[in-house]
Amino acid sequence: MPNSFALVKANRFALLLVLAAAGAGIAQADPADVQRQLLDALARSDVPAAVALFTDDAVIDTESGYCAKSPCVGKAAIQKDFERYVKDATRRVTPLNTFVSGNVLVTRFEARSATIKSAGVDRVILWGIREIRDGKIASSRCCLPDRTDTQTARFLEWDYAHPTPQ
Numbered sequence: 001m002p003n004s005f006a007l008v009k010a011n012r013f014a015l016l017l018v019l020a021a022a023g024a025g026i027a028q029a030d031p032a033d034v035q036r037q038l039l040d041a042l043a044r045s046d047v048p049a050a051v052a053l054f055t056d057d058a059v060i061d062t063e064s065g066y067c068a069k070s071p072c073v074g075k076a077a078i079q080k081d082f083e084r085y086v087k088d089a090t091r092r093v094t095p096l097n098t099f100v101s102g103n104v105l106v107t108r109f110e111a112r113s114a115t116i117k118s119a120g121v122d123r124v125i126l127w128g129i130r131e132i133r134d135g136k137i138a139s140s141r142c143c144l145p146d147r148t149d150t151q152t153a154r155f156l157e158w159d160y161a162h163p164t165p166q
Contacts, residue, residue, distance in 0.1 A: 029135035031105040032098050038137065039093060045086040051079045055136045062142050090114040096125070103132045109143065119158035121151040 034053060041049035054075055061071040066081040085091070091113040098107045107130075112123045128142035145152050 029132060031100050031103060031130065031132040034132050034135065034137060035095070035098070035105060035107065035130060039095070042082065042086060042093075045089075047079060047082045047086060050082050051075050053137055054078055055133055055138045058136070058138055058140070060140045060142070062140075063144065088113055088115070105130050105132070108146070111143070116155055119155045119162075121155050124152040124155045125149040126152075 038050055038053050041047075041053070056075060057073070058075065058078060059071050059073050060067045060078055060081065062068060062081075065084050066072060066077065072078050072081050091111065094110045094112075096108045096110055098105055107128045109126045109128060110123050111126055116122070116124055125146040126143035127146060128140065128144070130137055130142075131139045145156055147153055147156065
């Protein structure tokens with residue numbers, strides 16, 4: 001007759017294996033990887049690939065472009081903003097630090113462009129917050145300026161004095 005303690009222990013182990021396998025099947029995409037794919041697509045001006053990384057009901061709330069006055073909701077609005085974004089071939093965005101908690105990531109970026117240079121600074125530091133749902137970006141709040149950075153603060157002074165037409 002088998003030892004009942006050993007049988008219970010074996011059943012628990014089997015249950016843990018089943019739960020682990022089930023969990024592996026529903027695992028979410030790595031938020032940092034989704035963001036990396038987005039930045040890569042935008043860097044190569046591949047707007048359709050960038051838009052495909054968003055949910056149908058995604059929301060972008062940003063400090064510049066078409067989504068500045070009111071958030072862009074849905075892929076059509078996001079596509080329009082990304083088409084504007086990729087027109088600036090001088091723009092380079094580099095993630096400096098990314099922090100992930102569950103399906104949310106917060107990233108500190110460095111941005112460089114001809115527009116930034118025209119303000120008399122080399123780069124600005126920005127923060128972004130993205131929420132991932134079902135392997136796609138559901139919301140993006142970007143690009144919050146790091147006002148404690150002296151170059152970013154100088155750029156903001158210049159930017160407020162020279163607003164960009166939308």
